[in-house]
Amino acid sequence: MTHNVTTTPLWNKLSDHHWEVAATHLRELFDADPHRGEDLNVTAGDLYIDYSKHRVTRETVGLLLDLARAAGVEHHREAMFTGEHINTSEDRAVLHTALRANPERELILDGQNVIEDVHAVLGRMGEFTDRVRSGVWRGATGERIRTVVNIGIGGSDLGPAMAYRALRHYVDGPEVRFVSNIDPTDLLSNLTDLDPRTTLFVVVSKTFSTLETMTNASAARRWITGALGEDAVPRHFVAVSTDTARVTDFGITADNMFGFWEWVGGRYSVGSAVGLSVMIAIGRERFTEFLGGMRAIDEHFRTAPLESNAPVILGMLGVWYSSFFGADSRAVLPYANDLARFPAYLQQLTMESNGKSVRADGTPVGTFTGEVFWGEPGTNGQHAFHQLLHQGTHLIPVDFVGFTEPVEDLPTLDGIGSMHDVLTANLLAQSKVLAFGRTEAEIAEDGTPAELVPHKVMPGNRPSTTILGTKLTPSTLGQLIALYEHQVFVQGVVWGIDSFDQWGVELGKTSALELGPALWDQGGAPEVGDSSTASLIRLYRRARKERSCLP
Numbered sequence: 001m002t003h004n005v006t007t008t009p010l011w012n013k014l015s016d017h018h019w020e021v022a023a024t025h026l027r028e029l030f031d032a033d034p035h036r037g038e039d040l041n042v043t044a045g046d047l048y049i050d051y052s053k054h055r056v057t058r059e060t061v062g063l064l065l066d067l068a069r070a071a072g073v074e075h076h077r078e079a080m081f082t083g084e085h086i087n088t089s090e091d092r093a094v095l096h097t098a099l100r101a102n103p104e105r106e107l108i109l110d111g112q113n114v115i116e117d118v119h120a121v122l123g124r125m126g127e128f129t130d131r132v133r134s135g136v137w138r139g140a141t142g143e144r145i146r147t148v149v150n151i152g153i154g155g156s157d158l159g160p161a162m163a164y165r166a167l168r169h170y171v172d173g174p175e176v177r178f179v180s181n182i183d184p185t186d187l188l189s190n191l192t193d194l195d196p197r198t199t200l201f202v203v204v205s206k207t208f209s210t211l212e213t214m215t216n217a218s219a220a221r222r223w224i225t226g227a228l229g230e231d232a233v234p235r236h237f238v239a240v241s242t243d244t245a246r247v248t249d250f251g252i253t254a255d256n257m258f259g260f261w262e263w264v265g266g267r268y269s270v271g272s273a274v275g276l277s278v279m280i281a282i283g284r285e286r287f288t289e290f291l292g293g294m295r296a297i298d299e300h301f302r303t304a305p306l307e308s309n310a311p312v313i314l315g316m317l318g319v320w321y322s323s324f325f326g327a328d329s330r331a332v333l334p335y336a337n338d339l340a341r342f343p344a345y346l347q348q349l350t351m352e353s354n355g356k357s358v359r360a361d362g363t364p365v366g367t368f369t370g371e372v373f374w375g376e377p378g379t380n381g382q383h384a385f386h387q388l389l390h391q392g393t394h395l396i397p398v399d400f401v402g403f404t405e406p407v408e409d410l411p412t413l414d415g416i417g418s419m420h421d422v423l424t425a426n427l428l429a430q431s432k433v434l435a436f437g438r439t440e441a442e443i444a445e446d447g448t449p450a451e452l453v454p455h456k457v458m459p460g461n462r463p464s465t466t467i468l469g470t471k472l473t474p475s476t477l478g479q480l481i482a483l484y485e486h487q488v489f490v491q492g493v494v495w496g497i498d499s500f501d502q503w504g505v506e507l508g509k510t511s512a513l514e515l516g517p518a519l520w521d522q523g524g525a526p527e528v529g530d531s532s533t534a535s536l537i538r539l540y541r542r543a544r545k546e547r548s549c550l551p
């Protein structure tokens, strides 16, 4: 249980300090401290992280780090790495860092070296991957596997789907598709051009009981058995889960199952067997590089002093805006099209982790917690929502993510520079304009008509972090993931919440199960307890009655 720092004099000091900083423009902060752009940055692995365009002074950073210390971030960090049950509401260890630990390390949990277990599964995944990629593993009719369909949802989908897309350039194995939604169009649209003889399903579910995944997996099973017969199942289905009994009940043998452990949270699981489809796509060596990237940031997070600790600094900046400025959201804008699913991935990672309003001991939190994460790749976002970022009334801190080297490049129209150069120029221009804006006087100087001047004023003073990686590779992607995982952790400790449970999603699930029968029962008025839901159900039922194609 963490110390409640929100009731301490240090918190009050930060709160008072916030009013001073809030009254100062970023232009003034740079004028008063012209070298901040050279100093307020940190390097972690291959990531250079500039945080000088934040609404902080050097004093603010010191106070925020004091707050992190007072909350016990260092102590809790060690507790996480060593397997203490820091997920208190579920009484579980939180050991996603063990998934990427060096094989020579040892971590004993309940008498078992979990790192040995991790590498045993990685070894089996590697062998399986090699067999699928080389064509030794074949479908029931003897054909090679050409497409892998990953069926899973939440953490069993977003991590691998994001990583597969991000590492598109490195894919030299079978194509992978991802089916998650209970909406049948997801499965149907993905299967429409596939051949059952060359398709392998990887059914991913920690619990192996999630309604969406089990429903999609049984429909996929019918698709395979309808075309190839019951005996084909073992050649076309493998499972990733912590629950052997449920997997075997589904008809997948333990040989075709890749396990993980209850101490891996779904949203922290992409480095476990949950990443199997990514490994099949990019090969085991590159998957190892991916894990190595995460490990580099784990080590940085565990050992770097707080002053140069990237996840600590970025996490505390998130606390600064959320708890002191009352900012609701953070935009993540990757200037790398292959990171298109990164914001969606971060939504689960951050919002399922820190979207809590009680502390770990069940008492209400005394501050705003969590941040709404959202975003789209640049430059697309510039032509859509950046207007609000630049001139709207909300304070929305931005994380820009870019790379100094492209994975692919093309010349520009005029042949001067490359498309990647222009992409990067856009990233830098956006962060500059957000921070410094354009004043009334500067605009009037251009001869802009007086009545247009207020419309053209760019207020600036809008904070951003710029994360520049060397190149989007399996390793740098792993680094980015761990960078955000540990930010979430730091914030959770300061807010005193349990970042590793997700009770808030449970009621929606049981409620859907309870409501289901009311939708297909054609009897009298549904007894659902409120007139809004009852009216919507009546409307749905009427439409359902008129449809002829239903069973």
Ligand SMILES: O=P(O)(O)OC[C@H]1O[C@H](O)[C@H](O)[C@@H](O)[C@@H]1O
Pocket (backbone or CB within 6 Å): 153, 154, 155, 156, 204, 205, 206, 207, 208, 209, 210, 213, 266, 267, 352, 502, 505
């Ligand atoms: O992997 P599964 O057990 O199928 O769970 C899939 C997802 O469903 C749940 O509702 C949780 O909110 C997620 O954290 C989890 O990743």
